[in-house]
Amino acid sequence: MEFPNNPYEELNLYSNFSQAAKKYPKVAIHFDGTLIGFPELGLETTYEEAEKRIIVQASRLSLMGIQKGDKVVIYKSPMFDTYLLAVAVSYLGAVPIMISYHLPVPTMTIMCQRLEEPWLIYDHETAAKAPAITSIKRDHLVELEQLRELPVNGTVPQSFLPLSEISYMTHTSGTTGVPKLIAHSAQSMGWRTKWQRNVFDLMPEKKLVAFHISPVHSRFNIGISSLMSKGFPLLWIGNGQIEAVSKTLSQFEPYALETHPNNFVQWSRLAKEKPELFASFNYFHSTFDAINKGTMKIFLEASQADKPVFMQVYGQSECGPMIMRFHTKESIVELNARNMGIGMPELTEVRIVDQKGRELPAKESGNIQMLSKGRALTYYQEDLRFTENTYGLWWDSGDFGYKDDAGDLYLLDRQVDLINKVDSTLLIEDVLLDQLEFLDEVVIVRGKNNVAQPIISVDADSEMDWERWWQAIADFPLLNEPLIWAFEDIPRTATMKVQRLKIEEGLKADS
Incomplete structure (x- = not known):
């Protein structure tokens, strides 16, 4: 297949948003719920109107004391306003740090300590945890519900960081411990948007794109920036x-x-x-x-x-x-x-x-x-x-x-x-999910004596069919008898990745 070849362009979150708003001002953005940080946008807005509200929010953040070069942790409910806040932080030349609301206080304290006195924006979802993070100064805590009420007289000009400097951070999934903070620059993110824009150019019509991705995932800013640069209308599913x-x-x-x-x-x-x-x-x-x-x-x-x-x-x-x-x-x-x-x-x-x-x-x-x-x-x-x-x-x-x-x-x-005598746990999971329609999830982890341990979730409207299970695994390497868990009880990261090592640690503690 021949791919389109979009020109390379560094990615500044606000500049990209602004360019898209000027080129496609009336293109729609739909939400499945009201945004806490931008309630005035309602359930439907446009590129142009969203950009105006971003500048207002950036001016409020400036009034709070956030300046060019500051690091700003966004630690809140997983909604689209998480991204809009990141764009507002970028407008100020500050560095948005995208962190999952799932992470507990001890983990957050370690991560924020690395950031050297960052600011932190939180909302009702994280209100009980944010003040307990000891590596955040009290006057650097910004409650989103209060921020949006701050009166604004005029706006501040856009500030820019050097293109090669860190301008955005996400974090690893945390499946193996305290997540690592992944640093990106406008230059590095630009190559990713080039990749994604090439893909969007394979779609012949600019129709509604539904998007349900964790807003703190490194994929999110690339997907939304690229989508907007091509003028696609967006349906955000929160x-x-x-x-x-x-x-x-x-x-x-x-x-x-x-x-x-x-x-x-x-x-x-x-x-x-x-x-x-x-x-x-x-x-x-x-x-x-x-x-x-x-x-x-x-x-x-x-x-x-x-x-x-x-x-x-x-x-x-x-x-x-x-x-x-x-x-x-x-x-x-x-x-x-x-x-x-x-x-x-x-x-x-x-x-x-x-x-x-x-x-x-x-x-x-x-x-x-x-x-x-x-x-x-x-x-x-x-x-x-x-x-x-x-x-x-x-x-x-x-x-x-x-x-x-x-x-x-x-x-x-x-x-x-990797598990002894198992070539691919992912292959086993694939086959079982493909063949056994009564299963919602299959996860293979290390069990006792390094023997593969299946963790399975049964569809809410179905029953476990043991006969078909044993038939399906007949040619597989040795598997322990599966443990049946509710789908929501399987530990996951913010991006729905299964935390396999956490499962294994739990199994060891129970043995």
């Missing part, structure tokens, strides 16, 4: 619960949808029961992680478009979107779901190496290393931990897999999740 999603989609006829793989899994029951809700979708887009074949097939079949496409993307926060593959109703039938696809020419690629960093030939499994022009700068205040994963321009992903003769990447496992 409430991902099935009942709420059903209500939201019944009011609109979106053209495209992007969400996390585990949200697709969670919503697949809805797509089976009410396929009409997804009939209008021409494109589905899964972020950064592997997704099983059966789930993609459900959404493709629900679509009534002539040629619906499910775009699977594999990447990491440190490198951005990397590897992609496009699936259709026809191609999904013969798909090996471990096949992630290929990189984007001149922007991203991967190689497979052994434990000593030597590149391996096709079909030999090893560590997956990434080459991305959009690689992050470092982990803030933890540069050594970042450079430990770098091999020149290459980044060790922590994943394990191989490439075939055609250059397609096959993802097998996280290196830390």
